[in-house]
Amino acid sequence: MSASTHHLAAADGSDTVEFADVDDVVERFADAGYLADSRLATTVFLQSRLGKPILLEGPAGVGKTQLAKTLAEVTGRELLRLQCYEGQDETTALYEWDYGKQLLYTQVLREKIGQVVADADTLAEAVDRIGAEESVFFSERFLSPRPLLEAVRSERPVVLLIDEVDRADEALEAVLLELLAEYQVSVPEIGTFVANHPPMIVLTSNNTRDLSAALKRRCLHLSLDYPEADRELDIIRSKNTGLSETLSAKLVEIVRGLRDLDLRKAPSISEAIDWARTLAVLGADELSAEILSQTANVVVKYDRDLTRALEAIPKLVDPNAEVPDHLHSHDHGHGHSHGHSHGSAHDHDHDHDHDHSGQTKRAEKDKPGRHADDYYGSPGAKSDAGLRDVSAAQGSRSFKAAPEKPSGRSRKRPF
Ligand SMILES: Nc1ncnc2c1ncn2[C@@H]1O[C@H](COP(=O)(O)OP(=O)(O)OP(=O)(O)O)[C@@H](O)[C@H]1O
Ligand SMILES: [Mg+2]
The missing domain is CATH 3.40.50.300 (P-loop containing nucleotide triphosphate hydrolases)
Structure with missing residues (x-):
């Protein structure tokens, strides 16, 4: 080289x-x-x-x-x-050096290497001679690119x-x-x-x-x-989920409603697609609170979120539905529909009563900006x-x- x-x-x-x-x-x-x-x-x-x-x-x-x-x-x-x-x-x-290959070559070439150091008087001299040849072993031949x-x-x-x-x-x-x-x-x-x-x-x-x-x-x-409703509907349509246009449009609204809840993990585009497919497979011909609740686990992946979603679904399906009082409590301060731009994991810490230790640890790792502002360049x-x-x-x-x-x-x- x-x-x-x-x-x-x-x-x-x-x-x-x-x-x-x-x-x-x-x-x-x-x-x-x-x-x-x-x-x-x-x-x-x-x-x-x-x-x-x-x-x-x-x-x-x-x-x-x-x-x-x-x-x-x-x-x-x-x-x-x-x-x-x-x-x-x-x-x-x-990259890594392919240690196994280097070892194999040195063993196969043992005699040749022996000749190189054969007439060296001291150990130090032998080491120097090997050192002079080492570029052979740190060449592209022994490089494993990552x-x-x-x-x-x-x-x-x-x-x-x-x-x-x-x-x-x-x-x-x-x-x-x-x-x-x-x-x-x-x-x-x-x-x-x-x-x-x-x-x-x-x-x-x-x-x-x-x-x-x-x-x-x-x-x-x-x-x-998360995309605008129109584009999300386009995306769902483009995936040929089998769900009708009308129901897909309704589903998009419901998913957007769920994103407004204070969930640990808001439903994403891919989950909306999965939900549409699930409902199509089940042959849903209307989006009732019942069928949505039965399948909500497709889009909501944490127990606590599921509870909140199940509470909210009747209201999302029919805004005039009777909803018990305590359900309103989560929504305060979340009037905007797409405020979750950096994930929905921003708010778990007030929820320790539900936390198992694994959940707490995971939440820490998923928390946006978990390092302080002065983390870099301090x-x-x-x-x-x-x-x-x-x-x-x-x-x-x-x-x-x-x-x-x-x-x-x-x-x-x-x-
Ligand atoms: N603009 C889009 N057009 C078509 N499909 C989309 C679009 N956005 C998302 N999807 C669908 O959503 C799925 C999930 O997207 P992707 O895996 O790229 O998400 P991600 O942002 O990388 O998520 P993660 O952070 O979990 O890795 C894709 O497989 C695709 O089917
Ligand atoms: Mg990804």
């Missing part, structure tokens, strides 16, 4: 123009079954022209992941996906979905910065891989914590919310260096096993 910067495909500018204009985005997404409003379509169009990643934030089930999948489908690009989770380390995101490096090395243009980035720790977020800004990944032992086909990158977040300003700055930001925070200097962050990843030892293999570059 001689060059330290690897251009991985011909830089001939042959990457095609992905979309003619915003309408073209809307049309092609619709053909692929995804109904985009103009705000979303504009963001996708801008991404394709400006070459910037998109950061989608919003509650569960509003079509964030689906947008990335659809983008891959309509542009004919392969979809590479990095699913983020808490405690994830960079090796699952960037999604980020794979996206950069790909010979063909790809869509890279970095899903639920808010679940990952900020250390991983720091690692992403180099990729997002430069479309490159540094491997200290080999060099920097630069993509000649910039991947179209989509990051999604459910807002369980605030993302760093550094990350946000590199992206086109879009918050997705003076002396050790994440600071990582956020500013990506190669240092990556270096420490490789070096952390033996940071001080002068003969540590990762200190030494092959060139």
Whole structure:
């Protein structure tokens, strides 16, 4: 390996123009079954022209992941996906050294290695000689790319979905910065891989914590919310649920009514679709409070929410229905119909009387903005260096096993 910067495909500018204009985005997404409003379509169009990643934030089930999948489908690009989770380390995101393969090679080549050190007088000299050859073992041959490096090395243009980035720790977020800004990944032992086909990158977040300003700055930001009634009806219609137009329209209203309740997890688009299918399968020819109550578990997934939904459904079906007094208590202060833009998990803490410990823990993790405002960039925070200097962050990843030892293999570059 001689060059330290690897251009991985011909830089001939042959990457095609992905979309003619915003309408073209809307049309092609619709053909692929995804109904985009103009705000979303504009963001996708801008991404394709400006070459910037998109950061989608919003509650569960509003079509964030689906947008990335659809983008891959309509542009004919392969979809590479990095699913983020808490405690994830960079090796699952960037690359790993294939230790098994390295070991196999050293065993097979034992004799050859023996010759290299055969006439070394001291142990130190033997180590030096092996050290001089180590670049052989830290070369591309032994590199196992994970999604980020794979996206950069790909010979063909790809869509890279970095899903639920808010679940990952900020250390991983720091690692992403180099990729997002430069479309490159540094491997200290080999060099920097630069993509000649910039991947179209989509990051999604459910807002369980605030993302760093550094990350946000590199992206086109879009918050997705539950759609307008018309568009939700269009979406349900497009899924051929089997439920009639009239009942679907009524169902959309009821789902929107449920979203106005103070639920831990408001019903999403995907749940509305499931509900429509369920009702169609049951052959519902009207949406009575009874059939809706029997099937409400399709859209409401927590016991406490179910109780609240069951209480509210008769009133949602028929606003004149007699509703016992205590049911009004949850609605105060929620006069708007779409205020749940950042998930509906904002309000569990006053509900400890119902909490089992698992529920409390989960709720903590799902809570929007669970880190304080000064979480990033607070003076002396050790994440600071990582956020500013990506190669240092990556270096420490490789070096952390033996940071001080002068003969540590990762200190030494092959060139
Ligand atoms: N605009 C849309 N057009 C068509 N279908 C949609 C649209 N938005 C959402 N859907 C439907 O909703 C389903 C759920 O969407 P998706 O899985 O992308 O949600 P998400 O926002 O990624 O949720 P989560 O945060 O739980 O991962 C999709 O499979 C799709 O069927
Ligand atoms: Mg998703």
